[in-house]
Amino acid sequence: MSAVMISRKVRKWEKLPGKNTFCCDGRVMMARQKGVFYLTLFLIIGTCALFFGFECPYLAVHLSAAIPVFAAVLFLFVMAMLLRTSFSDPGVLPRALPEEATFIEMEIEAANGNVPSGQRPPPRIRNIEINNQIVKLKYCYTCKIFRPPRASHCSICDNCVDRFDHHCPWVGNCVGKRNYRYFYLFTLSLSLLTIYIFTFDIVHVVMRSVEDGFLSALKETPGTYPFFFFVLVCFFTLWSVVGLTGFHTYLISLNQTTNEDIKGSWSGKNRVQNPYSHKNIFKNCCEVLCGPAYPRYGPRRCVLPQIFHVQKTTAPLIPNEHTPDDAKASIGVSAEQSCSPEDLPPSFIPPLASPETDAEASVAKDNSH
């Protein structure tokens, strides 16, 4: 019996801390709980399918063919914004590597001085000045960093997110710096789509009532029971989504996040004012909606330094012409983007290493430092 060393490409996203799920080889990033997101998809697609199936043929013939065309364009825009919000990285801040964490700890200890035993050490806060306003930066014990201004830790995803707004279960992801504008456009376009469908539902029933009378119109309308269910869905969605859009429009005009609004960070108590606001509604809106498309922090799909997997087989240890290529263990910089060696997490252990070959596994780990 001998051991064969097989190298496997491990991408950085597979070893990221936090409670996210990744799809499409790290291109899609979402929260773990996706149930409500599937419900959102079902409600939007279901309502629109019924509208296109039952209402549009009548409206296209009796009113205008532009009605279903515009509805289709609006539906596609809503879906694009929803998927963009749900699948993109909201602005997750990478956790501090050990050296940085130690450096910060040393700075904190130096700042606190000697704390008498039995006494609780003071809270870890760093005060900075932004536009003549004192802002407190809190220390995150999970990520081991002082959170940048406007960042917050999401307990559901277990990540610090830059310009954290809120965690939205309806989109199955956090809403932060990178995807806030997509979230806002999603709620805005969904409000328009809901109003549009609701309006033309009513128009359809009214037109048929004018022709045949109200009760017979209801009997003739195909799919009457699903029709009523989805009119009801539209009605309740209308109030909640339109309300949400209005709330976020208000937040954007003041350049505030939901998180800051809930905590009352800039409520005006103690003459505290929002240091991020440009004091001009137009400028605030432009910054949030027309600002640059921020990049992801740190590559996610780069290949981590290759590790040795050890499997016991009857194949010879020394590679010869009969050994498959992937069993010939080699570390090299592949054509794909490679992560730097320190990106390998310190607790990373090759999953298939057997006890007697831990020496090889530890050699591979040393290679990466």
Place this chain on the structure above:
Amino acid sequence: MAAWFHSLQEMQRSASLVMKVFVQRDYSEGTVCCFQTKFPPELDNRIERNLLEETVKTLNSYYLEAEKIGGQSYLEGCLACATAYVIFFCMETRYEKVLRKITSYIQDQNEKIYAPRGLLITDPIERGMRVLEISVFEDRGSGSSSPSSCASSTVASAR
């Protein structure tokens, strides 16, 4: 990227990491990415002040250019919105273009100025734009090497 990685490997093969110095963010102007130009005392005898200051100021100007909200960003935003942001799959955003410039600038600075002095700057994007990390290496090529460092260099050269 691969060439930069090779020179980093060479540095790590022949030198041992002494410590890392972190240049913090300067938030006085807001949340725009800007690093402090204050010179870290740990680098006093490793590099001239004006060189590091020049690097940090250039990086700050690049980030300012990337995050500028003006005509070009409005145009990009409106065009992208009109195409439901599908256009971002086909074209590179202005920010990404500037980030590529920053990466090549850092690589250039590392090769010409920092590596000869046993230092290495890490691209801030890899640290979430929180800090500018400067790795300080001790060059063991000319000095005597300890047994533990010999073992790790043998292992490193086996790559």
